Amino acid sequence: MMSNGDTFAGLRFMRLGMLALAVGMFFGVIGGFQFLFPDFLREFLFTKTRPLHVSLVVAWIFLIAIGGIYHYLPRQCGMKLYSTRAVNWHFWVFVATGLAILGCYLSGQFGGREYFAFPPILSIPIFLTWILFGINYFMTVRQDKEPWPVYYWMWGTGIVFFFITYTEAHLYLIPYFRDTMVREIMVQWKSYGALTGSWNMLVYGTALYLATRIGGSDRYARSKMAFGLYFLGFFNLIFGWAHHTYLVPSETWIRTFAYFVSMTELFIFGKIIWDWRSSLEDWQKNQFCNAYRFLFAADIWVFINLGLALVISVPALNLFTHGTHITVAHAMGSTIGINTMILLASIFYVIRQELPQHVHADCSPQISFGFWTANISLAVFFTALILAGVGKGMYDGASFQDMMFSIRPFLIVFTLSGVTLMVGIWIVLWHGFRLIGVVQRAEHGAEAQPEPA
Amino acid sequence: MGDLERQGALVYQKYNCVACHQFYGLGGYMGPDLTNVVSNRGEAVARAFIAAGTATMPNLGLDSDEIDAVVAYLAFVDKTGTYPAENIEVRWFGTVDQEDDPK
Numbered sequence: 286m287m288s289n290g291d292t293f294a295g296l297r298f299m300r301l302g303m304l305a306l307a308v309g310m311f312f313g314v315i316g317g318f319q320f321l322f323p324d325f326l327r328e329f330l331f332t333k334t335r336p337l338h339v340s341l342v343v344a345w346i347f348l349i350a351i352g353g354i355y356h357y358l359p360r361q362c363g364m365k366l367y368s369t370r371a372v373n374w375h376f377w378v379f380v381a382t383g384l385a386i387l388g389c390y391l392s393g394q395f396g397g398r399e400y401f402a403f404p405p406i407l408s409i410p411i412f413l414t415w416i417l418f419g420i421n422y423f424m425t426v427r428q429d430k431e432p433w434p435v436y437y438w439m440w441g442t443g444i445v446f447f448f449i450t451y452t453e454a455h456l457y458l459i460p461y462f463r464d465t466m467v468r469e470i471m472v473q474w475k476s477y478g479a480l481t482g483s484w485n486m487l488v489y490g491t492a493l494y495l496a497t498r499i500g501g502s503d504r505y506a507r508s509k510m511a512f513g514l515y516f517l518g519f520f521n522l523i524f525g526w527a528h529h530t531y532l533v534p535s536e537t538w539i540r541t542f543a544y545f546v547s548m549t550e551l552f553i554f555g556k557i558i559w560d561w562r563s564s565l566e567d568w569q570k571n572q573f574c575n576a577y578r579f580l581f582a583a584d585i586w587v588f589i590n591l592g593l594a595l596v597i598s599v600p601a602l603n604l605f606t607h608g609t610h611i612t613v614a615h616a617m618g619s620t621i622g623i624n625t626m627i628l629l630a631s632i633f634y635v636i637r638q639e640l641p642q643h644v645h646a647d648c649s650p651q652i653s654f655g656f657w658t659a660n661i662s663l664a665v666f667f668t669a670l671i672l673a674g675v676g677k678g679m680y681d682g683a684s685f686q687d688m689m690f691s692i693r694p695f696l697i698v699f700t701l702s703g704v705t706l707m708v709g710i711w712i713v714l715w716h717g718f719r720l721i722g723v724v725q726r727a728e729h730g731a732e733a734q735p736e737p738a
Numbered sequence: 739m740g741d742l743e744r745q746g747a748l749v750y751q752k753y754n755c756v757a758c759h760q761f762y763g764l765g766g767y768m769g770p771d772l773t774n775v776v777s778n779r780g781e782a783v784a785r786a787f788i789a790a791g792t793a794t795m796p797n798l799g800l801d802s803d804e805i806d807a808v809v810a811y812l813a814f815v816d817k818t819g820t821y822p823a824e825n826i827e828v829r830w831f832g833t834v835d836q837e838d839d840p841k
Binding site: 331398402463603604607608610613677 | 762764766769770795835
């Protein structure tokens with residue numbers, strides 16, 4: 286291990302990511318209440334709360350994944366970062382761009398695209414920081430002359446394909462794309478599906494990295510199954526987006542192809558983690574108790590989401606689920622149940638690994654409380670969304686307001702469980718944020734008191 | 739897409755309408771899908787909703803030029819297809835052919 290203070294640059298990304306999630310969930314809850322009571326905070330419209338929620342939680346995913354990569358490479362993979370100055374630039378440009386985006390939303394300056402509701406000019410610094418990140422990553426990992434474990438490949442692929450798909454998401458700026466509605470909508474949603482695939486590469490790569498480190502063996506990261514997952518994820522990233530656009534007029538073969546591709550990826554990922562869990566000794570589970578349980582939760586959510594993904598990927602069933610809250614359940618189940626649980630595991634793995642030995646004694650009961658509150662709430666939240674989606678799927682098109690009224694009980698449960706979900710995650714984040722701070726201060730020589738972590 | 743429709747697309751983006759509305763089922767779920775709102779409800783109704791708001795949709799304060807443009811854009815979108823799809827054929831292995839698909 287290196288002990289240079291610069292190797293802690295990734296932790297700043299992690300702390301910022303935790304702040305982004307905490308605030309993003311708050312805006313999500315406000316949006317939930319606006320769904321129920323359209324007059325709630327009328328001067329602060331849903332057109333603002335929704336993009337604030339979406340952008341902040343997407344920032345959470347990227348910040349923790351990026352922070353983990355910047356942390357793991359120098360601290361645990363024995364490689365000196367190619368440029369710590371580039372890491373600092375990356376961080377501060379990200380902060381400045383993020384603040385500019387939040388300022389645009391709050392002042393009502395929109396670019397008005399789904400997921401990227403900020404003015405497109407602000408994508409330029411995002412592109413530039415991603416170039417910095419990519420150069421830094423590849424120039425760092427090239428120091429490893431051995432065959433790469435699968436997580437290096439996944440991180441690298443995620444970085445390259447984020448750049449490609451984010452570029453693709455901006456093709457609407459060119460008249461050839463935006464002037465034909467079906468072409469525009471297909472390219473837009475193709476890019477969003479592939480963009481999700483690229484961040485899944487970063488997150489699933491992190492999960493396999495953690496599994497390797499907690500288990501103390503590189504066996505899973507070099508197994509045929511892991512590389513099978515990688516190639517399948519890569520294939521899915523390129524071709525598996527079409528379930529977003531089954532109902533947009535298009536060639537049937539596109540739907541058929543996406544249908545078969547969508548069936549496979551999650552299953553293999555779930556199996557790897559399941560097999561890895563079975564192989565762990567009790568002392569390994571206890572040593573990284575928080576990281577272990579968040580990975581365990583992610584695995585359960587993989588299987589739950591697999592069932593739903595299978596349903597919405599069958600075009601004949603997608604006719605019923607498309608454009609309903611079932612799609613939201615799929616998105617929330619994946620981003621909270623899978624991605625967020627993996628990223629929380631990454632945070633608590635870093636804490637356990639880096640805290641001075643005398644600081645931690647046992648797994649904190651407060652984190653356990655937050656963990657269970659978040660996961661039980663998510664289960665209720667997920668179920669309420671599916672039931673609301675079924676109600677909307679049965680909507681005959683007569684009166685939108687009647688349909689919204691009929692699913693209101695499910696939306697009430699969805700909103701209230703969203704509140705408890707936020708509280709559970711906030712408890713976990715508070716401890717994560719605080720303990721990462723202890724790690725940072727300890728690196729600079731400050732004394733830390735013994736406490737559970 | 740003509741100049742007015744293009745201007746309408748920009749108005750749709752400027753007010754972040756996608757936060758609440760959908761085209762082809764893609765977008766936010768707080769308001770109805772707008773793919774065929776013009777043929778289903780008529781331009782006059784669409785214009786009135788945008789100009790005055792409703793119990794659940796605020797009056798966003800669009801001026802008359804912006805309303806003309808966004809209604810022209812909605813009429814343009816309306817002509818690109820039908821949502822939810824009509825006259826569909828479900829194949830035995832689960833795929834679906836739609837009337838609007840390119841032949």
